[in-house]
Amino acid sequence: MAAEEPTETSAVQEPLDLIKLSLDERIYVKMRNERELKGRLHAYDQHLNMILGDVEEIVTTIELDEETFEEIFKTTKRSIPMLYVRGDGVILVSPAVRAGI
16 A cells, blocks of 8 residues: 555644644634734734734724614724734634635
């Protein structure tokens, strides 16, 4: 029988292996409190603490109009050259290819 060639799926043994494949690549990170980060992954650990570079942070806030009681969504963007992300605030991590960024 011919030996199987390694594929991306066979290289993934544990969930963190997917993160490992994204080292030095752009990723999308969804955080608690309606925060989203897009940046280049420089390092991470088993707690999902991460070091990101060239980060764009998007914060979405919801305000209530007192007269009409209508929800108003506001987004704030900022650029950060280097950012430490604490893992306990991470909800989702997606490689750039899958996130479309």
